[in-house]
Amino acid sequence: MRLTFxxxxxTGNDFVMIDNRQHHFNKKDTKLVKELxxxxxxxxxxxxxxxxxxxxxxxxxxxxxxxxxxxxxxxNGGRCxxxxxxxxxxxxxxxxxxxxxxxHQAEIDENGVVxxxxxxxxxxxxxxxxxxxxxxxPHHVQLEDNIENFDIKSLGANIRYGEPYNQAGxxxxxxxxxxxxxxxxxTYERGVENETLSCGTGVTAVAIAMNAIGQTHxxxxxxxxxxxxxxxxxxxxxxxxxxxWLIGPATFVFKGTx
Numbered sequence: 001m002r003l004t005f006x007x008x009x010x011t012g013n014d015f016v017m018i019d020n021r022q023h024h025f026n027k028k029d030t031k032l033v034k035e036l037x038x039x040x041x042x043x044x045x046x047x048x049x050x051x052x053x054x055x056x057x058x059x060x061x062x063x064x065x066x067x068x069x070x071x072x073x074x075x076n077g078g079r080c081x082x083x084x085x086x087x088x089x090x091x092x093x094x095x096x097x098x099x100x101x102x103x104h105q106a107e108i109d110e111n112g113v114v115x116x117x118x119x120x121x122x123x124x125x126x127x128x129x130x131x132x133x134x135x136x137x138p139h140h141v142q143l144e145d146n147i148e149n150f151d152i153k154s155l156g157a158n159i160r161y162g163e164p165y166n167q168a169g170x171x172x173x174x175x176x177x178x179x180x181x182x183x184x185x186x187t188y189e190r191g192v193e194n195e196t197l198s199c200g201t202g203v204t205a206v207a208i209a210m211n212a213i214g215q216t217h218x219x220x221x222x223x224x225x226x227x228x229x230x231x232x233x234x235x236x237x238x239x240x241x242x243x244x245w246l247i248g249p250a251t252f253v254f255k256g257t258x
Contacts, residue, residue, distance in 0.1 A: 005036070005043065007253040008084060010076035010114075012197025012227020014253070016043050017084045020050040020062070027062065027070075034068030036258065043258065046189070046196050049077050051084060054098055058091050061099040065191025073101040073136025075200020075246045079114040082106045083250035101136040112251060118204050118244040124212040131209040135244075138170040139205035143215070147174045147186050152195040156188020173202045177215055182222045183207075197227030200246050207232035208241050 003025070006017040016036050018025055026032065027050070037045045050062040061081050065071040078099060085091045086108055095106040105117040118135055125132040130142035140159055144150065156172040159165070169190040176184040185206050187199040203223035210216045211234075220233045230248040234241045 003258050004255070005258060006084060006087070006255050007043065007045070008080035008250060009227075009253055010080050010198065010200065010250045011225055011230055011248055013076035013199060014045045015077050015080050016045045016048040017081065018048070018050050019088060021053045023052075025050060030064075030068035032068075033064045034066065037064075037066035037068075043256070046192050047071070047074060047077055049074075049081050049084075051081060051088070051090075057096045057098055057103070059085055059095075059097045061097055063100065065189075067191050067193065069191060070100075071191050072138070073099050073119075073201055075116060075118060075136065075202075075204060076198055076248075076250075077200070078104060079106070079116045079200065079246065079248065080250045082108050082114045082116065083112060083252065087252065099136070108250070112249055113247065114250045116200070116246045118201070118246055120240060120242045120244065121208055122240040124209065124241075126213060131213060132170070133205050133209060133212075135201045135204040135208070137201040138165075139173055139202055139209075140165070140170045141173045141175060141206050141209040143177070144174045145176060147176050147184060150174055150186065152186050152188055156195065157193065160188060160190055171199065171202055171205075173199070173206050175206050175210070177210070178224065180216055181218045181220065182224065183210060183215075184224045186226060195226070198225040198230065200230070200248075203230050204232050204244060204246050208234060208244070211236065211241075
């Protein structure tokens with residue numbers, strides 16, 4: 001079968017995009033997903049995303065990690081999918097779509113910057129060494145002063161597979177404070193099982209976590225990732241976080257057939 005795909009990236013977090021409105025792609029073929037995401041023998045990506053029809057919304061998002069398994073929400077992937085939907089003529093400036101964690105709203109401007117509304121966060125676990133919260137995907141967040149020289153893959157894997165996460169796992173974010181409203185972030189992503197250049201749900205988790213433990217009192221935070229800066233805004237209400245937005249560029253890379 002001949003398969004047309006599109007490659008998009010959001011601050012270096014890259015994805016294979018497939019228009020699956022006609023259901024030509026076999027969603028049960030996890031081996032194919034893994035092969036397409038392979039950086040040596042396939043297209044190469046952190047994940048694969050299917051755009052599908054939805055009965056009442058603009059479209060539906062189905063996301064797979066590069067290991068071939070369908071996964072939890074991907075913020076940068078969601079932003080890239082909005083840009084893809086605009087390219088296909090499904091949307092103009094505003095979008096409403098369904099992902100695995102529920103309804104999302106988004107807006108894309110003329111420069112390709114996408115604002116994606118994330119889920120509300122009602123519970124933030126504060127521990128002596130780290131913070132844990134779910135922003136559509138589970139995230140372990142810990143402050144470190146020397147993250148430039150960290151072995152992210154090894155240290156992230158130890159936390160991801162260790163107590164209390166075990167096999168289910170958690171994404172792991174190492175954070176360095178640069179200013180009251182700016183933080184440096186490096187993320188180990190489960191499913192990719194390595195560091196990615198950027199993680200949308202990860203920077204969202206970092207922004208909220210830093211506010212929750214008093215590292216910042218702002219509600220518009222810049223997160224410097226390996227792939228470039230992202231912004232997160234939110235409203236804090238009754239100990240929870242609402243009106244959470246992930247903001248950054250989503251860029252078309254190339255189109256091909258395989």
